[in-house]
Amino acid sequence: MEGQKRRWRSWTISIKLWMAMTLLILVVLGGLGLTITWLFGDFYLQQKLDSLRTEATEVSAQLAAIPSWSEKLSLLETFKLTSGTQLVLLDPQGNILVIAGSSTSKNQGLGLTGPIGEIGGLLGEWSRPLLPSDFFTDDYLAQVLAGNTISIKALPVNGGGQAMLIAAAPVGIKPVKAVVLLGSSPIPIQESIATFRRLIVYASLIAVFLATIVSLFFARQVTRPLALMQRSASRMAKGDFLPIQGVTSQDEIGELAEALNFMGESLKNHMEWLSQQKNLLQGIIESISDAVVMLGCDGSILYANDTARLLWQENDVELQDRKTQIVNYLQKMRQETDQIENNSTLTLGLQVLQVIMAPMTETEGFRGHVAVLRDITASLRAEKSRREFLASVTHELRTPLHLIQGYLEAIQDDVVPKNQRGEYIDLVLEEAKRLARLVKDLQDINWLERGQSIQPVPLDLENFLNEVYQRFQGRAQDLGLTLEVAKGSGAITADPDRLLQVFINLLDNAMRHTPRGKAVRVLFAEDEKQVRFSIQDEGEGIPREALPYIFDRFFRVNKARTRKDGGMGLGLAIVRQIVEAHGGQIKVESDMGSGTTFVITLPKEANYALLEYKSY
Incomplete structure (x- = not known):
């Protein structure tokens, strides 16, 4: 039963409508055919009974007017009965006096016969060897002797349906001298009714076939606009708001199609507006330099901008431990944030984040929280x-x-x-x-x-390195050191005074920390786009733990040394500022007891208008 219901629900409305109309037509035509055949069958039978009754009355009236039985018998010979009709004349006691009639000829004489002995010969042409008197009981005889003319739908002796239609009329009145029985078989009428029924069945089948075709066409015509609207509604659900095409009727279905088109246009405009608002809001959030994270009611992350995702991603690879730490902190903070804004800090290794969280409220209550994570490490x-x-x-x-x-x-x-x-x-x-x-x-x-002191000009490297050698050669001799300066060639774009200040600082430090008898070297190398200077000494070197801070302001490796011996700790900070102002890089390589090497890399041609100066 449940499966049949599911199959019925899965059929299209066109099939359902067609089946309903076909079934309705079939029931109406079938019921009409049955009613008509039943009514016509009774009508034909009653009409035949009335005809027999009239004929029996006429025969009895004519026989009653003749006093002599011989004349009565002669009169019976002149009667022409309807085809298939038998006449039996009974005395008042119910005994058969005369049997006459034919079942084949429609207009032949009665052919009188003897009373009882010749009954078999007279019934030779009947399909059934029965007489009207076989169905005429004593009750019927009493009614006729009382002066009544009656009609009988007689059943056969052995059953099986109607066998004979009988009309009985008295001959004479008080006393009744005889009884006239007229009987006729109902088979011709039944055959006519069967033929009529077949015609009704054939006509009904043809009518059902034609009605099926018409109802199918009508069902398709009715349901086609509905199918178009259903497909259009499915497209609208997927975001395609094209109007419905093909519905031209002006009835309720046409009005429904217009309403759907209007709804689709309204939804399209609303979706475009929502998309614009979403893009605007997303653009604003993505343009914010701070990390923005939106949490749902269950504490899960609903949205995170690019800055937020960078907190737990590295080279597009998600750092699960770091993300879990952030999510757990935000969930804990969410539980403490009810109606007011909450502010705290989160430390992730060397990174410090200022976290501001506020609830997102709607008319129905809380729907989540939004958190802003600002990196305050640099500040x-x-x-x-x-x-x-x-x-x-x-x-x-x-x-x-x-x-x-x-x-x-x-x-x-x-x-x-x-x-x-x-x-x-x-x-x-x-x-x-x-x-x-x-x-x-x-x-x-x-x-x-501030980038205000660099004045780059073409600088000849050979002359520049020669000037460096001449400036420090005398001091190296005084300190008992060997100064080696490589020979350079070509030219770069740089500020000569500032670049010389770099070499002065580095060579001064190198000579101050190199023992007597050792060497200080200035090496040079170049390629197509850049040049590289290396200042080497053979001093005591710099501890590894001090290398990351060597260019910081006021940093001194040996804080026990006096400012007079060790300087104020600004020289290397200035050196790095000058090198980077030229678009170059400086790095240091050193180890205790192995000396120190400062490597300076400068571009041959730098676009100084695009340099970014950094503060440390």
């Missing part, structure tokens, strides 16, 4: 660097100022003897010069960061 480092720089500058300024102040106060208070004042004045002058160098170095760093 924290910048703030730390600023504080350290301010502390370092303050410290570096305070020492020479205190010395100058102390020496001057001692001279002013005559604490220092006159013969020693010149020595103290020299010390004050030396500290003032050191203070001036510090200020100059700070100015250089500021200018380099």
